[in-house]
Amino acid sequence: MAGRCRLLRFLLPLVLWHGGLGKGILYPRDSESRVVKTLDGMWNFRADNSSTRNQSFVDEWWTKPLSQTGDVIPMPVPSSYNDITTDKSLRDFVGWVWYDRHFYVSKMWQDKRVMLRFGSVNYYAMVWINGQQVMSHEGGHLPFECEVNSVVSFSAVNRVTVAVNNTLTPITIPPGTIHFDSDTKRYPAGYFVQNLQMDFFNYAGIQRSVHLYATQQAYVDDITIITTIQGTNGVVSYSVTEGGTGQGSAFTVIVIIQDRDGNTVSSVSTRLQDTIVIPDARLWWPWTMKPDDPGYMYTLRVNVVSGDVYYQPFGIRTVRVSNTQFFINDQPFYLHGVGRHEDVEIRGRGSDDATIARDFYMKKWLGVNGFRTAVYPFAEELMDQADRQGFVVVDETPGVGITQPDNFSPVGLSHHKAVMGELYQRDKNRPSVIMWSIANEPTSNTAQGEAYFKDLIAHTRDLDESKRPITFFCNKDYDTDRVAQFVDVILINRYLGWYSDVGHTEVIQLQLSDDLENWHAKFNKPLVVSEYGADTLPGLHREPSFIFTEEYQTDFMKEYFRTFDKYRSQFLVGEMIWCFADFITAQQLNRVVGNHKGVLTRERQPKASAHLLRERYLSLVNSTRTN
Numbered sequence: 250m251a252g253r254c255r256l257l258r259f260l261l262p263l264v265l266w267h268g269g270l271g272k273g274i275l276y277p278r279d280s281e282s283r284v285v286k287t288l289d290g291m292w293n294f295r296a297d298n299s300s301t302r303n304q305s306f307v308d309e310w311w312t313k314p315l316s317q318t319g320d321v322i323p324m325p326v327p328s329s330y331n332d333i334t335t336d337k338s339l340r341d342f343v344g345w346v347w348y349d350r351h352f353y354v355s356k357m358w359q360d361k362r363v364m365l366r367f368g369s370v371n372y373y374a375m376v377w378i379n380g381q382q383v384m385s386h387e388g389g390h391l392p393f394e395c396e397v398n399s400v401v402s403f404s405a406v407n408r409v410t411v412a413v414n415n416t417l418t419p420i421t422i423p424p425g426t427i428h429f430d431s432d433t434k435r436y437p438a439g440y441f442v443q444n445l446q447m448d449f450f451n452y453a454g455i456q457r458s459v460h461l462y463a464t465q466q467a468y469v470d471d472i473t474i475i476t477t478i479q480g481t482n483g484v485v486s487y488s489v490t491e492g493g494t495g496q497g498s499a500f501t502v503i504v505i506i507q508d509r510d511g512n513t514v515s516s517v518s519t520r521l522q523d524t525i526v527i528p529d530a531r532l533w534w535p536w537t538m539k540p541d542d543p544g545y546m547y548t549l550r551v552n553v554v555s556g557d558v559y560y561q562p563f564g565i566r567t568v569r570v571s572n573t574q575f576f577i578n579d580q581p582f583y584l585h586g587v588g589r590h591e592d593v594e595i596r597g598r599g600s601d602d603a604t605i606a607r608d609f610y611m612k613k614w615l616g617v618n619g620f621r622t623a624v625y626p627f628a629e630e631l632m633d634q635a636d637r638q639g640f641v642v643v644d645e646t647p648g649v650g651i652t653q654p655d656n657f658s659p660v661g662l663s664h665h666k667a668v669m670g671e672l673y674q675r676d677k678n679r680p681s682v683i684m685w686s687i688a689n690e691p692t693s694n695t696a697q698g699e700a701y702f703k704d705l706i707a708h709t710r711d712l713d714e715s716k717r718p719i720t721f722f723c724n725k726d727y728d729t730d731r732v733a734q735f736v737d738v739i740l741i742n743r744y745l746g747w748y749s750d751v752g753h754t755e756v757i758q759l760q761l762s763d764d765l766e767n768w769h770a771k772f773n774k775p776l777v778v779s780e781y782g783a784d785t786l787p788g789l790h791r792e793p794s795f796i797f798t799e800e801y802q803t804d805f806m807k808e809y810f811r812t813f814d815k816y817r818s819q820f821l822v823g824e825m826i827w828c829f830a831d832f833i834t835a836q837q838l839n840r841v842v843g844n845h846k847g848v849l850t851r852e853r854q855p856k857a858s859a860h861l862l863r864e865r866y867l868s869l870v871n872s873t874r875t876n
């Protein structure tokens with residue numbers, strides 16, 4: 250019990266600390282004035298296995314090289330630490346783990362502003378350089394950074410130390426709980442487990458790239474770009490936020506727009522905020538709407554006269570909804586997509602370019618035109634590919650499993666708003682992002698849920714000047730839900746023939762039709778069937794079909810397809826199968842080494858269902874084609 254109190258006391262204060270809402274978090278891109286260096290690679294690693302999980306703080310592990318505090322093991326960054334070793338206790342570890350490594354900062358950077366940036370650390374992170382704390386961040390899957398000039402040496406080796414804690418509490422996003430068992434007849438001393446309120450493994454660690462980069466002292470801190478279309482012209486409104494100029498010194502910029510080949514296509518603006526018209530603009534289209542020219546990206550080049558240059562990619566496109574349709578560039582759009590996780594063997598949620606590339610090839614092969622970042626923001630490098638290859642994205646916060654009364658506290662809500670703010674800040678200029686999703690399957694049928702999400706949705710509307718539609722993934726019924734009234738597009742997760750009436754595919758058309766019609770009749774908004782799926786073990790067969798076999802998954806899907814086709818010309822604006830590929834969950838009796846609802850295996854190879862989905866999606870590719 251004493252251990253329990255110390256663990257919780259130690260963790261809880263952190264949840265009040267937030268990342269830099271309102272401050273720029275531009276991706277570290279090099280340019281003629283900026284230099285980017287990666288700190289990816291093998292770091293030293295050590296878990297704090299003390300019963301309180303607190304000994305590392307008592308012993309101040311950040312004050313010296315980690316190897317001098319005890320035995321360290323090599324740990325790749327980026328990766329989740331869980332599946333790298335053969336140590337079960339590390340796979341399932343809850344509490345603080347520590348990383349460190351050495352690095353140099355070139356003397357040539359001495360006059361620059363030097364930044365340290367983490368793409369994602371799950372869940373809490375504290376960062377020291379040469380023994381001095383420089384930043385902390387709460388929440389996985391979003392970047393954070395700080396300036397490190399005052400703590401780094403330009404003439405000697407430096408050490409960066411990172412402490413990471415994966416403990417989830419009722420007010421983290423996503424929430425979870427720690428459960429202690431003190432019955433020493435049944436459990437070893439100090440026994441506790443982390444209970445998750447989500448259907449995926451709580452991978453942890455430094456999961457995305459770490460960058461060190463240098464800018465000029467006066468720098469572009471942030472850029473916001475909003476586009477509209479007038480006739481054949483693209484209208485680009487931008488706003489540049491300055492950084493580092495101090496007390497009123499001049500911050501003069503030269504702004505131009507370049508096309509994909511680097512040609513200047515605009516006049517020059519010297520304003521921090523302006524609107525530039527591009528005649529005969531090439532619009533950003535999903536690949537299925539314009540297969541010959543998908544994902545067209547321009548670049549806003551911002552040159553601060555004193556030196557800094559930043560290149561911000563953007564696309565020209567609009568999104569809007571009517572009561573029955575979703576429009577991209579004023580053309581009706583039908584989403585034939587997938588829900589998916591960012592999850593692979595060994596690396597867990599550690600980001601890598603090979604998997605990112607493979608996944609886009611497989612999505613293209615499947616005829617998928619969009620996906621949802623279930624259920625947390627995906628890597629920036631992956632999002633870049635969505636932009637450039639013309640895939641639409643429903644961009645989601647990690648707000649999954651907000652289902653217990655104590656998940657709706659004011660502190661939790663303010664943290665959820667901060668996370669939404671960070672997500673917006675990171676992804677606001679991406680044309681691929683066509684909707685924000687604030688949550689997955691929360692308790693949306695209570696007064697508590699209504700108040701919480703009304704507030705969060707209003708907050709999100711205020712953030713996004715471009716007014717992207719806002720939604721959440723709903724698993725409640727049309728007659729009890731209290732949050733769908735606030736969203737622009739209603740997304741419903743349905744497992745008819747799986748979690749209800751299991752094995753009975755014959756009920757699907759009837760029940761889904763009734764459901765869709767009632768939702769639309771009540772709310773008069775466009776709908777997406779945003780999850781449906783059946784666990785399937787590849788190679789398991791039975792005729793006639795039986796649950797868990799490849800035959801059942803395909804029989805099941807065909808019933809959904811027939812219903813989708815009935816409503817596609819009415820108010821159904823999308824379908825997203827759950828899910829793209831198998832993924833790992835916590836150990837539980839309904840999961841045979843993870844969730845197997847993928848149409849692909851975890852190795853990204855097709856099940857029979859993938860061929861069926863492909864046939865359907867490729868036939869839909871032409872349905873919204875514009876040329």
Ligand code: GCB
Nearest residue numbers: 448689690742780827844846
């Ligand atoms: C759901 C959840 C998703 C799960 C899925 C399932 O409703 O939104 O996170 O993985 O069901 O397979 O149970």
